Amino acid sequence: MSKPAEAPLDHWNAVPSLEDARSIARFFQVLADPTRVRLVMALAYDEWCVTDLTQILEMDQPAVSHQLKYLRDMGLVNWTKNGRHVYYSLADEHLRDILFSSMEHLNCELQVSQGG
Numbered sequence: 001m002s003k004p005a006e007a008p009l010d011h012w013n014a015v016p017s018l019e020d021a022r023s024i025a026r027f028f029q030v031l032a033d034p035t036r037v038r039l040v041m042a043l044a045y046d047e048w049c050v051t052d053l054t055q056i057l058e059m060d061q062p063a064v065s066h067q068l069k070y071l072r073d074m075g076l077v078n079w080t081k082n083g084r085h086v087y088y089s090l091a092d093e094h095l096r097d098i099l100f101s102s103m104e105h106l107n108c109e110l111q112v113s114q115g116g
Contacts, residue, residue: 030074031099035059039067043077044096047089 016024030036035057042048042056054064061076069089076095076108090096 028072030071030076030095031102033067035063035067036071037099039064039071040076040090040099041097043088043090044099047087049085050085051085053088 028034030040038057039053042053048056049067050061050064053068054061057064068077068079071088072079076091078091079086079088
């Protein structure tokens with residue numbers, strides 16, 4: 001497919017490659033699951049051990065560990081082992097910033113829809 005004559009070069013180059021688009025979509029899948037959203041929100045504020053996360057999320061340990069493995073495989077959390085406990089934290093601030101920005105956007109939309 002050729003470039004449209006009227007499309008400026010900068011706009012044409014702004015479209016990501018298919019591979020990059022897949023990576024971006026995979027990243028956003030993290031926030032497509034309510035359990036992971038809650039988990040990321042907890043980790044956005046502090047480092048937590050699995051035991052504490054199960055209590056905060058009111059979920060069983062295998063379910064929490066499964067979601068943490070997903071986040072680990074995506075490279076989005078760090079973990080350290082201290083005795084029998086494994087502690088998790090966000091690997092960088094990007095996911096936290098995106099989550100907070102999304103929440104701000106939704107709060108703004110909610111206020112507009114409620115006439116506030």
